[in-house]
Amino acid sequence: MAVQQQALTVPTSGQGLYEITDSVERIVGESDLLIGVVTVFCQHTSCSLVLMENADPTARRDLERWFSRLVPENDRHFEHTMEGPDDMPSHIKMALTRTSETIPFTNGRLLLGTWQGLFLWEHRRHPHQRRLVVTVIGEKNHGRG
C-alpha cells in the first residue's frame, strides 16, 4: 500500500464545466499503483466537482442553466455582495455539489461508467487558476495483500 499526492491546476475562463477525467487518469496511470482509489479535492469555495455525462453537451448546458435559475444573482436577501454578484451564488452552487470526489481504479484506469466524466465546475464569471489536490491510494499488487 502506498499514497501518492500531487497538485493539479485547472485554468478556467468563466462559468462552465471543465472536464478533468484525463488529467486525473494520467496521474493514476503514472503512479505505480494497480488497484485503489483516487481522491480529488477542490481547494476553493466558489467552484466545485461533479461527475456528469460527458457525451451530449446539451445535458451539461441544461445542468448549468438549471442551477443558475435555482440560484440567481442579485438575490435581494444576500448580504455578502462585496465580491460581485456571482460570488454568493457560487458558494451556494458549490455547497449543492461536491468539494471532494473519490473514484476507484484498477490497472491505471478509472472505473467510471461509459459516459461518466469528472468535471471542475467553475461558478465564477472571471478566469481563475483552480487548484486541486489528487491523492492516489492503493496497492502495487492485486490480491489480498
Added chain:
Amino acid sequence: MAVQQQALTVPTSGQGLYEITDSVERIVGESDLLIGVVTVFCQHTSCSLVLMENADPTARRDLERWFSRLVPENDRHFEHTMEGPDDMPSHIKMALTRTSETIPFTNGRLLLGTWQGLFLWEHRRHPHQRRLVVTVIGEKNHGRG
C-alpha cells in the same frame, strides 16, 4: 494495509431509494480488514447515493417528492430531452446528491448512526441494473500499524 475492490449490482424497478447498507456491510465483513473505510462509487449519472434515515418510510417519501417538485419534468428550458422527460431531472438530482460516499468501519461493521442507512437513489422511471464499485481500504490489525 490492504485494498479490496468488488462490483455490486443493484436492480431497480423505477424511481425510489433502494437500501444497500447490508450489501456494503457484507462486503466489508467478508474482507479480512478490521479497521478502515469503505468507498461506494456509483457508475451512473442518472442515479446517485445518499445516506438517509432508514426507520420511517415517510421521511424517504417526503425527500423524494421534495426533489421531484424542485426538479420537475418537462421544464421548458431543457434542451436535452431526447432520452425522455425523466432523464434531465435525473442528472440534476444526481448532481444535487452524491456519486461517491466514504463510510468508516471497525471489526467488520459500518460505523453508521442508529437510523442511518445507505441508499442507491434511482431517478429514472424504468428498471435498470445499476453498477456500484465498493472499495474497502484498511488494516488487518488495530493499532498504529
Added chain:
Amino acid sequence: MAVQQQALTVPTSGQGLYEITDSVERIVGESDLLIGVVTVFCQHTSCSLVLMENADPTARRDLERWFSRLVPENDRHFEHTMEGPDDMPSHIKMALTRTSETIPFTNGRLLLGTWQGLFLWEHRRHPHQRRLVVTVIGEKNHGRG
C-alpha cells in the same frame, strides 16, 4: 501505510455552521502519518458537512438563509412531521450537502485553500451532541513507499 480512527463529538446549540477545521487538523497532527487523506463522516441524517469560506461570516449566513428559503418548514406536502417542523427540512438540507468529506494532508496540515474551512452544519433548532468519525489514512514517510 496505516489507518487511525477516532470519534469527534461536536455540541451544537441550534441551526448554524460550526467550524471543525482545527479539531480535524489536531487529529491529523497527533497521528504519526505524514501524507495521506482524512475522511470525516457524520453519523446523522439531520446535520451535514460542508467546506465553506471561513473568513466573512455574512457568506455563511447567506448560505444558511438561502437553504432555509429553498426548504421551508411547514411545507404542506410533508407527511413526516411527527418529529417537529424542522425535522424534514433538516433531512433535505443534509441530502443536498454532504455526509462524508475527504481532505488531503501533508506533514500534519490539511491541504485546504486559504479561506476554506470544514463545518458541521446543524439543521435542527434544538441543541445536539453530534458524533463524527475521523479516519486518517496515510504513510509515515514520504515517497513512493
